[in-house]
Amino acid sequence: MTKIIIPYTTKTEVSFTMNSNSSEKVIREGPAEICLVNDKVFYNPVQEFNRDLSVLVLNVFLEDYKREKLEFLRKKGKINDSESEPKIEVNLLEALSATGLRSIRYAKEVPSITKIVANDISESAVKTMNINMKHNQVDHLVETSHDDACMLMYKHKVPAKRFAVIDVDPYGCPSIFLDACVQSIQDGGLLLVTATDMAILAGNAPETCYSKYGAISLRTKSCHEMALRILLQCIEQHANRYSRYIEPLLSISADFYIRVFVKVYSGAKQCKQTTSKLSMVYQCVGCDVKTLQPLGGFKPNPTDKNPNEIKAFLPSGPPVGTHCAHCNHPHKLGGPIWSAPIHSQSFVYGLLEHLAKGTLKLGTADRLDGMLSMVVEELVDVPLYYTHDKLFSIMNLKTMPMMLMRSAILNAGYDVSFSHACRVSIKTTAPSQFIWDILKTWAKSWPAHPARLESNSVAKAILSKEITSAVDLTERPDANPFSRRSQRLRFQYNPEPHWGPGSRGAVNVGQAKTAKAIRNQNKHKKQCKRPCPQGEESERKKTNISEDDAV
Template identity: 55%
Template sequence: MDNLAKDINLANTPLKINAESQEKRVLCVDKTAESDAPFIIKEGAAEIVVLSSKNVFYNPVQEFNRDLSVAVLTLFSEDHNNNISIGRRKQTDKTLEEQPKNCDLAKTLIAGVKYENGLNILEALSASGLRSIRYAKEVPGLNSIVANDISEAAVTSIRANIAHNDVNHLVTASHSDAVLVMYQHRRYQDRFHAVDLDPYGCPSHFLDAAVQCVSDGGILLVTCTDMAVLCGNTPETCYSKYGSISLKNKACHEMALRILLQCIESHANRYSRYIVPLLSVSADFYIRVFVKIYTSAAICKESISKLSYVYQCVGCETMTLQPLGLCNKIGPKPSQTKFVLPHGPPVDVLCQHCGHKHRIGGPIWSGPLHDTDFVVRLSTHIHTSTFGTLRRMEGVLAVISEELNDVPLYYTMDRLCSIVRCQTMSILSVRSAVLNAGYRVSYSHANRMSIKTDAPMYVLWDIVRYWESQNPIKMERRQNVSEAILSKKQTIKVDMTVREDANPESRQLKLVRFQENPLRYWGPGTSVQENKEEKRIANQGKKKKKRKPDLSPDKQETFKISKQDDKDM
């Protein structure tokens, strides 16, 4: 089967895709859909052979996800190889304990070369093998990669791609159930340094096996694409899959990340293991988390202080967190910690801002989403490689490095204004008002209108009240929640003078910070994309045909002219 790629007459392939633009690549897939000849898709340093256009295991929109994974694994590999080197040198040279940080052995490692003490990676749901091949060709310091898939067609594709990319020495194809492969590697000496889970939908049924087959200090990379479930459309399904109730609100994408982290932590805790998130990203139609896994029964006890329930007012959507537990450190050792159960609930029966009741969601992960030092290193590292989505990586990582890592969740200014039915204010004015009141503020990478702040909610409502007093709404619009909030007295003196530090560096530099308009093929899975594309073509111009002309006096003239144009044509 390894010779499969050689059997394909690649000279006759209809196209060889240049990795310049995602749009271009999508168009190329379109063209080949008419013929059924094999063709090649190029991404990063890898090329994948697509045997039939009807069976494409390739999603171009996830290139950002793969680029990010390559970058994260490269840094992880550097750390891993440096630690091995330091360990060895410590054995021979005791003085090295004084200056172990500046070991740069990892910088000399070469991608594509096998290292006996390098990383062992498992890609549990490999599909085309593209991700594994990119790791093999772009991440230095690897020992082995297992590219596994349960589908026979996918494994055929993986084998063809391994041979085509000449990475037989690093990548092995595996045709098995992902869960089975992971359970077979639970023993200490068989564990992987990195396990990548990129399922179609929910990863929860892989997590029990995944948290057991990662080595101590190893990394788990997990994608979720079932955003409707995680974002509060079906909280009952979210509970059955992730053990947490999702809520509908503007911070739902960050909440999705926190529900997933909570789920991984809960699986890890069963085996006296715990997670440390390195990077958690919400992008396009999916979320992706990179977490390290360690073993310590004592630190597992601290998990209750990293998880919280969320009380959300049904009227004004104010969110209040209730931690599951509190831990007080009485000494430097993990065992010197005292655990206390907190008093609750953290809110009154009725919301203090609008008088409505609350819904309870969670538990969610309320600890840090990222390791800020790691994110800063990553931001520097990405410029040493040529990633297809470099501009977006640069922008997203810049926003993440500016995020308030100790403040869970966020509000959006447009939503707060729409709750009281007033005009939306500018994001810089709001950020300045929060800073002028003496609190911190940042964006969240998950929403371009986000206000992530440690200011109490009454401060945000005071800012909204002050804004409304300057731009009053009609009295008849002041009803229910709007009236309850606007009729309250100001508690702080609001100063909306715009400050320079309210405009973060990532915004000043005009980086690509948030998702741009979705490209074609946007969404998980290729089979779905094909249907979407056919539907898109069939629906072209449909709305235009249905739309009735606007016959208001100022528009009638325009309409007449366009009718005339039609006749002329």
């Protein structure tokens, strides 16, 4: 018996056990074990965070889902308070199961689920799943399916057959599954969608992004949040075709993918409000300032019959001139993106409370706590963000300390937060003019080098304008958010071994790594730019705190 241990950044160790008499391999994650008979084991330990987060979300969501269903039955008069509460059926579909690890974990760690359908189009994958379900003793709860994912979902379009939860975690773009997803999920049901084609969503191929998601992506420092908002608008567009709409509960950008958790409802009236939730994005090619143009809006239209009536209107535009007001450069146009909130703050608080109870033994619990703590601090009504390094790079200025920048914004009466998607993000209600005023004030004490400024037309244009608002650079304690003060594990230090989708995440058990793979492992890993005090470097590695968090 040969056992190979692959260290990982969480407290969990991923173990591969190989029988000397057979080619069978066993992978353990949490309470689940999966057996494979193929020579190549496709298992990505970095995705444990994805699965842990899904388990946590389902446990919290299903409590609310069952409560909503019972309240609905009471309103309809189908049950009385004197009667015992009926059992609410919760059927879950994992449309692309592969080994079945995710379904097994759901079966073992989410007690509210009554039935799971684990589907895959690969016959060998289904055979492997059947072995795994019996091995984990969950075959009474999990039903395997060998079918095309879309065709399987289309067979469940009838309301009585719809799923309460659908999980779609493909390799690449999920858009081909969304039409079937929004038709085969119950009212108030949860849709979990992953996208790993981040190059397309992040602006490297805007024309491809439009063909897949119906939106133009832009190359910008806030590309990870924009990717989330493009995916959300794509799901909403698919849902609207069937008089349905979405309510985002949690939207996460992590590692090499994005993952969204949305509730799906029916309602033609609510679908009309979609235009107020979507916006086009004007991006200045010089200073990178982004201005949003909503596709529609609503305003009060009181009448004698209905004093609370609202009326839809089309906003006038564009909101920007032919050239940027700050640097006199032209704009690019992207979108539409989802410009409404991408999280439900109350739901995320529920996730943190459930995580704090410790009833779930999750290997990535520290990272979950850190990321969710950042999510609840995010400004919900502020789409996209600036990045600290980009702002000062544009101006060729010495970088101001982050806490001083945040203090200046707070001193002016504006709100500011980080984004979970970027460690140097600045999400704020302050107008872009005030952000440049902060940098111009800073430039008086730390001016740009004249030679660099001469060749930088953007910085010259911005610095040539007068400061229009008073800037107070007095540092204040509340500029440092709680998640940072309490040293939460807010950002993962990537890339780790086997970091990435597809073959990058494949672990070849029992086979030596090729020389090229060894040579290229962590090739682009960023090195710390400052020497670490004695003992700090080892402590940082042990706690997995990034350099920016350690400062």
